[in-house]
Amino acid sequence: MTAMYAYAQPAPDIVYDTTLTHFSSVEDVVATIADDLPIHVIYKRTIEQAAHAFLTSFPGEVMYAVKCNPTPAVLDMLARAGISAFDVASIEEIDAVRRIAPLAKMYFMHPVKSRKAIRHAYMAGIRDFSLDSQDELVKIIEETGADDLSLVIRLGLPKGDAALDLSGKFGVIGDEAVALMRDARKIASSLAISFHVGSQCMNPDSYARAIAMVRELVDQAGVDIDMLDVGGGFPVAYPGMTPPPLADFMKAITDAVELYDFGHLPLVCEPGRALVGEGGSVLVKVELRKDDKLYLNDGTFGALFDAGAIGWRYPVRVVGDRKQEDAKVQSFSFYGPTCDSMDYMEGPFLLPDDIEEGDWIEVSHLGAYGMAMRTRFNGFYSDLTVSVGPNEATGAVILPMPCHQGAAMAGTV
Numbered sequence: 001m002t003a004m005y006a007y008a009q010p011a012p013d014i015v016y017d018t019t020l021t022h023f024s025s026v027e028d029v030v031a032t033i034a035d036d037l038p039i040h041v042i043y044k045r046t047i048e049q050a051a052h053a054f055l056t057s058f059p060g061e062v063m064y065a066v067k068c069n070p071t072p073a074v075l076d077m078l079a080r081a082g083i084s085a086f087d088v089a090s091i092e093e094i095d096a097v098r099r100i101a102p103l104a105k106m107y108f109m110h111p112v113k114s115r116k117a118i119r120h121a122y123m124a125g126i127r128d129f130s131l132d133s134q135d136e137l138v139k140i141i142e143e144t145g146a147d148d149l150s151l152v153i154r155l156g157l158p159k160g161d162a163a164l165d166l167s168g169k170f171g172v173i174g175d176e177a178v179a180l181m182r183d184a185r186k187i188a189s190s191l192a193i194s195f196h197v198g199s200q201c202m203n204p205d206s207y208a209r210a211i212a213m214v215r216e217l218v219d220q221a222g223v224d225i226d227m228l229d230v231g232g233g234f235p236v237a238y239p240g241m242t243p244p245p246l247a248d249f250m251k252a253i254t255d256a257v258e259l260y261d262f263g264h265l266p267l268v269c270e271p272g273r274a275l276v277g278e279g280g281s282v283l284v285k286v287e288l289r290k291d292d293k294l295y296l297n298d299g300t301f302g303a304l305f306d307a308g309a310i311g312w313r314y315p316v317r318v319v320g321d322r323k324q325e326d327a328k329v330q331s332f333s334f335y336g337p338t339c340d341s342m343d344y345m346e347g348p349f350l351l352p353d354d355i356e357e358g359d360w361i362e363v364s365h366l367g368a369y370g371m372a373m374r375t376r377f378n379g380f381y382s383d384l385t386v387s388v389g390p391n392e393a394t395g396a397v398i399l400p401m402p403c404h405q406g407a408a409m410a411g412t413v
């Protein structure tokens, strides 16, 4: 039975503002915005190039994993760049995509959903639902009626070559996977298989190994599948991590799809990091220096969660043309603004040795899992987001809001 449920429209007070004030350089941003909030920077051109790279090299549909960076302007840029499918995981993500890219296709790729979220998704037109258990299958059937479902079974993978292993939390394996495929096949109008090789996967062979495993389990189950979803995990460059080119990943996938006899199926991928990672940065200000420790206005409870929690190193540079060329480079650790001792980022971050209070640092390649991870912990939060890049009309100068809580930029690109 289909639950009686009116699709709740997004609350009218949620503003999906897709415009950002534009600046020609980060130096300009810092000179113009005389405040001490961290500033999030979006490089539109870089995001467009990443979208183009995927759309032209992946032999199937490219869906953007919204959790990486749900900023309305970013969703809008990706949609305009040709990304027409979005991987959503929550009611809020569904509403944002519906508003900003009303024609886009959404896939609900969270394998564990609340019943309310399932109903909300169904009423919003979503038919593609991910799952990795019998109980979730029952939930989806009960909440939607099961007439026209495209079910995507998420397989678990052994730990692979990804910097961030995702094998522990989601994914069904072995006999359970076989049973779930058979049961889902009985009711699904379309059945797909998906996996996630782990985020920032450095080895293209991981995709080939996963596709081989799909073949094995599909044969054991003796079911036909209608689509293959090779997930996310595509890497970007960080200090100490230089991944193989995207083309190597595409070749590994294409070859494996042929080798394991899935060549006739529609393919989907779910990149997050690789679409937006290089297209964003955060500008942070040095509030105090103690030897090789820099106390900044942003940290692990802000956009730098991964720098602290998993010791991720990002490219850094001092903003402005100071003496940087003659200064020697030195290793620094960062401390964020909250009073929590976990607000610490070991680095090492290489910066000129004359860096001092008042300097601004650009922490780059933070477009994914950066601003998306912000909290309001201890009263520190910044919504200040601008776009930077060449050859676009420079936006009007907008004075920042006087408060520290959620000062938002209004303006035009």
Ligand SMILES: *Cc1c(COP(=O)(O)O)cnc(C)c1O
Pocket (backbone or CB within 6 Å): 065, 067, 068, 087, 109, 110, 196, 198, 199, 200, 231, 232, 233, 234, 270, 271, 272, 273, 274, 368
């Ligand atoms: C987070 C996530 C992605 C994106 O992963 P990346 O490593 O950022 O590419 C894709 N699919 C699912 C289901 C996810 O949870």
